[in-house]
Amino acid sequence: xxxxxxxxxxxxxxxxxxxxxxxxxxxxxxxxxxxxxxxxxxxxxxxxxxxxxxxxxxxxxxxxxxxxxxxxxxxxxxxxxxxxxxxxxxxxxxxxxxxxxxxxxxxxxxxxxxxxxxxxxxxxxxxxxxxxxxxxxxxxxxxxxxxxxxxxxxxxxxxxxxxxxxxxxxxxxxxxxxxxxxxxxxxxxxxxxxxxxxxxxxxxxxxxxxxxxxxxxxxxxxxxxxxxxxxxxxxxxxxxxxxxxxxxxxxxxxxxxxxxxxxxxxxxxxxxxxxxxxxxxxxxxxxxxxxxxxxxxxxxxxxxxxxxxxxxxxxxxxxxxxxxxxxxxxxxxxxxxxxxxxxxxxxxxxxxxxxxxxxxxxxxxxxxxxxxxxxxxxxxxxxxxxxxxxxxxxxxxxxxxxxxxxxxxxxxxxxxxxxxxxxxxxxxxxxxxxxxxxxxxxxxxxxxxxxxxxxxx
Amino acid sequence: xxxxxxxxxxxxxxxxxxxxxxxxxxxxxxxxxxxxxxxxxxxxxxxxxxxxxxxxxxxxxxxxxxxxxxxxxxxxxxxxxxxxxxxxxxxxxxxxxxxxxxxxxxxxxxxxxxxxxxxxxxxxxxxxxxxxxxxxxxxxxxxxxxxxxxxxxxxxxxxxxxxxxxxx
Numbered sequence: 001x002x003x004x005x006x007x008x009x010x011x012x013x014x015x016x017x018x019x020x021x022x023x024x025x026x027x028x029x030x031x032x033x034x035x036x037x038x039x040x041x042x043x044x045x046x047x048x049x050x051x052x053x054x055x056x057x058x059x060x061x062x063x064x065x066x067x068x069x070x071x072x073x074x075x076x077x078x079x080x081x082x083x084x085x086x087x088x089x090x091x092x093x094x095x096x097x098x099x100x101x102x103x104x105x106x107x108x109x110x111x112x113x114x115x116x117x118x119x120x121x122x123x124x125x126x127x128x129x130x131x132x133x134x135x136x137x138x139x140x141x142x143x144x145x146x147x148x149x150x151x152x153x154x155x156x157x158x159x160x161x162x163x164x165x166x167x168x169x170x171x172x173x174x175x176x177x178x179x180x181x182x183x184x185x186x187x188x189x190x191x192x193x194x195x196x197x198x199x200x201x202x203x204x205x206x207x208x209x210x211x212x213x214x215x216x217x218x219x220x221x222x223x224x225x226x227x228x229x230x231x232x233x234x235x236x237x238x239x240x241x242x243x244x245x246x247x248x249x250x251x252x253x254x255x256x257x258x259x260x261x262x263x264x265x266x267x268x269x270x271x272x273x274x275x276x277x278x279x280x281x282x283x284x285x286x287x288x289x290x291x292x293x294x295x296x297x298x299x300x301x302x303x304x305x306x307x308x309x310x311x312x313x314x315x316x317x318x319x320x321x322x323x324x325x326x327x328x329x330x331x332x333x334x335x336x337x338x339x340x341x342x343x344x345x346x347x348x349x350x351x352x353x354x355x356x357x358x359x360x361x362x363x364x365x366x367x368x369x370x371x372x373x374x375x376x377x378x379x380x381x382x383x384x385x386x387x388x389x390x391x392x393x394x395x396x397x398x399x400x401x402x403x404x405x406x407x408x409x410x411x412x413x414x415x416x417x418x419x420x421x422x423x424x425x426x427x428x429x430x431x432x433x434x435x436x437x438x439x440x441x442x443x444x445x446x447x448x449x450x451x452x453x454x455x456x457x
Numbered sequence: 458x459x460x461x462x463x464x465x466x467x468x469x470x471x472x473x474x475x476x477x478x479x480x481x482x483x484x485x486x487x488x489x490x491x492x493x494x495x496x497x498x499x500x501x502x503x504x505x506x507x508x509x510x511x512x513x514x515x516x517x518x519x520x521x522x523x524x525x526x527x528x529x530x531x532x533x534x535x536x537x538x539x540x541x542x543x544x545x546x547x548x549x550x551x552x553x554x555x556x557x558x559x560x561x562x563x564x565x566x567x568x569x570x571x572x573x574x575x576x577x578x579x580x581x582x583x584x585x586x587x588x589x590x591x592x593x594x595x596x597x598x599x600x601x602x603x604x605x606x607x608x609x610x611x612x613x614x615x616x617x618x619x620x621x622x623x624x625x
Contacts, residue, residue, distance in 0.1 A: 333532075334477075334528055334532050335532065336528075336531030336532055336534065337531065337532065337533070337534040337535055338531065338534055341531050376528045376531075376532070377527075377528065377531055378523075378524040378525075378527030378528050378531065379527045379530075379531070380524075380527070381524065383524075383528070
């Protein structure tokens with residue numbers, strides 16, 4: 001069953017149930033009340049009848065009768081029964097005379113008063129004591145109110161229920177349709193989007209908070225998907241380019257050499273150059289393998305407790321050896337006092353590879369301008385910020401910097417393959433950390449590494 | 458010797474620079490820090506009805522801000538006693554004086570080269586603080602040029618401090 005129909009049916013059912021409860025309870029309580037009320041009225045009449053028949057003197061009795069006639073309306077088929085009871089045997093006689101059942105009379109004698117209903121006629125009897133004798137007074141009448149007014153009200157309530165039920169049904173279907181219309185719209189729109197036209201987006205609405213949230217979530221997902229698709233496309237072209245360049249130069253070198261007879265020195269020279277290109281190819285393949293290995297999250301690497309400042313120094317020493325002209329400054333002014341707050345769980349080789357990568361990049365793309373490394377830690381994370389004053393990354397290219405073989409458009413003067421950053425990101429990811437890069441062209445780049453602290457008791 | 462200092466903040470990481478620079482000038486003793494955010498009281502009666510200072514602070518502060526406070530706490534662990542975030546509501550200098558007295562503030566610190574940028578309903582309490590006659594110190598050197606400003610990330614803290622160090 002469709003959710004839309006489900007909601008509509010649920011609304012109809014609950015509303016109908018409430019309506020029935022409401023109407024039913026009104027009818028039920030009024031019905032009960034009308035009976036109790038009618039018996040009360042009969043009782044009043046019986047009391048008055050007893051009073052003027054047995055208690056009062058003649059003159060008073062007349063005035064009682066007049067007052068009663070003036071103020072109490074005559075009920076439908078009203079009848080009075082007045083009997084004097086000398087002893088309990090009289091009851092049988094009274095019962096025969098009045099056609100009232102003996103049990104009813106006995107109950108009146110026992111309880112003081114009693115009520116009874118035969119078809120539409122109602123009886124109320126009371127026991128009256130006056131001047132030392134006991135009387136039974138019974139008044140009977142038909143309940144016009146119950147038979148007519150209640151019937152009329154029942155019809156009104158029933159009609160009301162049917163009418164409101166119709167309106168509720170219509171509104172339920174209307175609302176469930178209205179609620180699901182935008183969702184249906186989204187479904188239709190998303191259906192249109194395939195791998196060929198992944199640039200399509202769902203237009204956002206401002207007036208509907210939940211729906212626009214859903215739409216923007218969808219659009220975000222599509223954005224990421226689109227980037228991923230592009231990455232895949234770029235990867236193949238970039239990889240073939242990276243592999244192609246050394247291969248072309250190897251082939252060219254070899255072809256030139258084979259054109260004619262060469263001296264052994266020339267062969268040697270060209271073989272050295274071929275070897276250099278082959279080494280470059282090998283290096284790319286090695287790094288790619290590394291990248292692929294670190295990309296599998298299910299492969300567990302050996303983790304030990306490491307100090308981040310220690311790792312940082314190690315990376316700095318390494319770079320000092322490779323590139324003595326670097327200007328890396330380490331800022332310890334935010335270093336926590338407690339060395340525990342610097343310890344992370346990690347793999348020494350991988351983390352130091354990551355740090356070295358970031359620091360090398362910072363030195364390389366800023367032509368050895370000062371690079372500032374700040375280390376700080378909060379209660380849960382260690383932060384490393386590496387700030388350079390280099391060429392920066394164009395803002396439009398920031399989403400792609402973690403794609404293998406991607407190189408920003410302003411890096412053509414610098415050597416590199418574009419594998420370092422994705423590798424670093426993978427390493428940080430394995431350690432449960434985050435890598436944030438913010439950059440401005442020609443001003444510099446800041447890389448912020450956030451690693452979770454080791455939980456040391 | 459225990460000492461209480463007050464630093465006005467705007468719940469941005471940059472505003473904590475003043476705290477850091479202030480703590481650099483204090484070398485011994487224990488320091489209680491009151492981070493004060495000045496705010497105009499709300500006009501809405503329902504907001505007053507369900508008013509809770511913790512909720513207001515929670516809605517204003519970001520995760521970066523929390524992390525930055527944690528960084529400073531770790532850095533000055535031996536110096537710091539506690540860091541509290543307090544809200545100040547009010548218009549007059551006398552109200553502010555009462556606030557300072559209630560929190561037993563000894564000195565107020567604020568940055569020379571950062572002006573608080575408060576959101577709606579918030580205001581910059583520095584001119585008012587100066588009027589209360591409490592001892593205040595302005596920290597920070599000459600205006601350094603903002604470098605790669607990314608106001609929402611923690612790196613601003615590093616950058617800012619880093620350059621400060623580099624300039625010395």
